[in-house]
Amino acid sequence: MKKLLCLFFIISVLLAGCWDNKEVQDINYITALGIDYKEDQYIIYVQMLDFATIAKQEGTKQTETAPIWVGRGSGGTLSDALIDLYTASQQRVSWGHVTALVLSEAVLAPERLSQVFDMTNRSQEIRYTKWVYGTKDSMDDLFTVSPFFQLSPLHSLLHEPQESYRQFSFIRPIQFVNFIRLYREHAATVVLPSLHISTENWTENLKQHPLLEVNGAFLIQHQTLKGWMDRSDLTGARWLSTPETRASLVVLSGNKAAGSINLENPKSAIEVIREGKEVFYRIKLNVDGMVQNIYQKKRIDEMRRLTEATLREEIQNTFLKTAAIHADPYQLGLQLRRTDPSLWDELRKEKRVVHPASLREIDVHVSLRYWGQRKNVNR
Amino acid sequence: MELKERLAAYFDGNADYFNVDIRLLQYQVQMIGLDSLVDLPQSIASLQTQTSNLDHASLQPAALLNILGKLVEPKLEAIVPDIMKGNLILFEPKSGTCSSVLPIPKNVTRSVTSPETENTLYGASSAFQEDVDTNIGILRKQCSGASMQVETYKVGKHHPRSLFLIYQEDRVDSRLLRSVQAKIKEGQDQEVHHIQQLGNMLGMNPWSFLPSFNMTELPQNAAHSLQQGKIVCMIDRYPFAIILPSHIMDMFRLKDDYNYALPFMYLIRLLRIIGALIATIIPGLYVALVSVNPEVLRLQLALSIANSRQDVPYPAFVETLLLLIVLELILEASVRLPKSVGPTITMVGGIILGQAAVSAKLVSNLLIIVLAGTTIASSTVVGFQNSVTLRVFKYVLIILSAIYGMLGLLAGIVVVCAYLGHQTSMGVPYLSLPAFNKKDERNG
Numbered sequence: 001m002k003k004l005l006c007l008f009f010i011i012s013v014l015l016a017g018c019w020d021n022k023e024v025q026d027i028n029y030i031t032a033l034g035i036d037y038k039e040d041q042y043i044i045y046v047q048m049l050d051f052a053t054i055a056k057q058e059g060t061k062q063t064e065t066a067p068i069w070v071g072r073g074s075g076g077t078l079s080d081a082l083i084d085l086y087t088a089s090q091q092r093v094s095w096g097h098v099t100a101l102v103l104s105e106a107v108l109a110p111e112r113l114s115q116v117f118d119m120t121n122r123s124q125e126i127r128y129t130k131w132v133y134g135t136k137d138s139m140d141d142l143f144t145v146s147p148f149f150q151l152s153p154l155h156s157l158l159h160e161p162q163e164s165y166r167q168f169s170f171i172r173p174i175q176f177v178n179f180i181r182l183y184r185e186h187a188a189t190v191v192l193p194s195l196h197i198s199t200e201n202w203t204e205n206l207k208q209h210p211l212l213e214v215n216g217a218f219l220i221q222h223q224t225l226k227g228w229m230d231r232s233d234l235t236g237a238r239w240l241s242t243p244e245t246r247a248s249l250v251v252l253s254g255n256k257a258a259g260s261i262n263l264e265n266p267k268s269a270i271e272v273i274r275e276g277k278e279v280f281y282r283i284k285l286n287v288d289g290m291v292q293n294i295y296q297k298k299r300i301d302e303m304r305r306l307t308e309a310t311l312r313e314e315i316q317n318t319f320l321k322t323a324a325i326h327a328d329p330y331q332l333g334l335q336l337r338r339t340d341p342s343l344w345d346e347l348r349k350e351k352r353v354v355h356p357a358s359l360r361e362i363d364v365h366v367s368l369r370y371w372g373q374r375k376n377v378n379r
Numbered sequence: 380m381e382l383k384e385r386l387a388a389y390f391d392g393n394a395d396y397f398n399v400d401i402r403l404l405q406y407q408v409q410m411i412g413l414d415s416l417v418d419l420p421q422s423i424a425s426l427q428t429q430t431s432n433l434d435h436a437s438l439q440p441a442a443l444l445n446i447l448g449k450l451v452e453p454k455l456e457a458i459v460p461d462i463m464k465g466n467l468i469l470f471e472p473k474s475g476t477c478s479s480v481l482p483i484p485k486n487v488t489r490s491v492t493s494p495e496t497e498n499t500l501y502g503a504s505s506a507f508q509e510d511v512d513t514n515i516g517i518l519r520k521q522c523s524g525a526s527m528q529v530e531t532y533k534v535g536k537h538h539p540r541s542l543f544l545i546y547q548e549d550r551v552d553s554r555l556l557r558s559v560q561a562k563i564k565e566g567q568d569q570e571v572h573h574i575q576q577l578g579n580m581l582g583m584n585p586w587s588f589l590p591s592f593n594m595t596e597l598p599q600n601a602a603h604s605l606q607q608g609k610i611v612c613m614i615d616r617y618p619f620a621i622i623l624p625s626h627i628m629d630m631f632r633l634k635d636d637y638n639y640a641l642p643f644m645y646l647i648r649l650l651r652i653i654g655a656l657i658a659t660i661i662p663g664l665y666v667a668l669v670s671v672n673p674e675v676l677r678l679q680l681a682l683s684i685a686n687s688r689q690d691v692p693y694p695a696f697v698e699t700l701l702l703l704i705v706l707e708l709i710l711e712a713s714v715r716l717p718k719s720v721g722p723t724i725t726m727v728g729g730i731i732l733g734q735a736a737v738s739a740k741l742v743s744n745l746l747i748i749v750l751a752g753t754t755i756a757s758s759t760v761v762g763f764q765n766s767v768t769l770r771v772f773k774y775v776l777i778i779l780s781a782i783y784g785m786l787g788l789l790a791g792i793v794v795v796c797a798y799l800g801h802q803t804s805m806g807v808p809y810l811s812l813p814a815f816n817k818k819d820e821r822n823g
Contacts, residue, residue: 013782014782016782016783023669023670023688023694023695024668024669024670024673024676024681024684024685024688024695025684025685025686025688025689025691027673027685029678029681029682031678049682051682051683051685051686051689094673094674096673096674097674097678097681099678125674152679154678154679
């Protein structure tokens, strides 16, 4: 009896399990997923990479561009598009490594977006930490762009946006978890960076080389798309988003450039000021600065004052531009809702949570830590 | 029949048996013994010097023989064990008295040398050897306190051996001591020639994967475990001290460690623990990640592994087993081989075979790295018998990982932990941390 039990146990262990599972090299890994909506049809784009693109052989430098495969499937629903995509799939497909999700402008409508989220989140395969982007360009092109030196596309902005953000920040890349957190929050505004192919900046052997850039962002508040805004109009938002932000600022004195200051480690706080039925906000911002260039001879105090003024100008500018379309990238409304939900509820009905006059004060403090290796302009 | 003939008949097939007549004082005495164990000319000379000083006239044969040795009954059954032990028998035929004398022995043991199986970096480098009396002498020198006790037992019926039970009276756990003593007394008729038989006598599970004893060649380690309240067993003709009971921490602790500065001692021990973990877990992890759960890997790593495995025809499980068995063969071969041939095997096995296997695309590059690391790591633990244990657990984890992936690996680790927790050594749980004796110096 004991032997029989033993045998039963061994057989049940050996017969169950994943013996027939595919090995790591027999799987096609999808690295990016793009979703478009055109003429009542969902179109799914997937990006797959050759193994050889990442495993660099010692000694031999790759001279040819790394091959990138882009799959495309379309259908009336997302499932139809997926089925269409699977029809010509040659091997097992793994969705476990999707690191980027790109949504076209047409998909950003709430009813379509909820379908997209259902598809990516219902199965446990696709992770929550992928980067999310919007775009106005064609997905085929977006997925085929390779970074410098025939490197793997995994080193491009699509898959690895954080490194370039830490060096010079424009619009903060957003992970899916954070996206969904802000997207579902009634008082918050999602700044969804939008990808664009730029051919202007870099050439390869005198030929223009297409590269990815974030040229602006879609502003989505409480699941409704408020509009798209250019990168230069949104630069104020970076100072309030994360202490990781680091960027340099051209400081103006009058209308002439007085110098450029590299600012990093911004720490911000939002204060809500209530005056009867009216609500105003005060932004407090502390930034560390380092002098990069000096074009006009200024004293330290003067330079700091000019920097603060320029920074204040930048934040004010972005606020005015976004408040005009009732978007709120500084999350001022969120702060109000957290401190006084009933007041926020009242104001929301009147659409007066954020309006162009509601930013009362921007209290910027720059501490100029380092003057650089030179003391003066003319030496 | 006379005793002389009966002895001659008994030792008929033994060429080294001798029976010579010598004169001691006024008596004719027969000397009986084994040539291979007794240095005859030297012994005769020593006996004669001893007797020449004695007062002849009044001395009776029995009194004379009693001075020279221990009187025994002149019977075959009483004499033979003494002869086999290497003693010299003096027999005076007229009065029929017989005595067993300690002779000058032939030297059949090596001298005390440096250890062969355990290396010490900082520490005494004399090792135990086959002669148990010498061993106890060495151990006494290490344990200079008064409380060390040595108990002797004769075990075995046909080939009796002496078994020594050594402990420190004020340190040892009395319950443990009593149970060991009872077990030995109970099984005194069993032969003890090797460790398995000793385990049987002490009632240990012969199928246990864990070492039921710790063996050491180093006197300082044996002395240290005595101080910790453990019991040391020694068998004649066996050049190792057998330490009871064994613990999990014996894998990681060494007396030698105390000769380093404190932070380095802890770092070295941490290294051993990491080594043990790597040796058991990493091969299973490789199998699980490559063949069942590639989604756990970072994409860059997954693609890189995939690239290195692109032409490998076998599943990761078969690939790993294949190379592991080759590694075990190399290890086993290099233990057996003489020291002059060993390095050749290592080179052929390690470098040439590994390189060829990779270039023939039988195994992937990464696997070579994984297994080489594993083999090195499994040797970092203290004691060869412990590293054998690690080698076994590794296979359990590999098989479970091949079936269930990461889930199987975790389940396997749980199973191994449960198994360790279930085991006891002489009634002391294997996983218990050694706080044997409160009076003890820190066990570390």
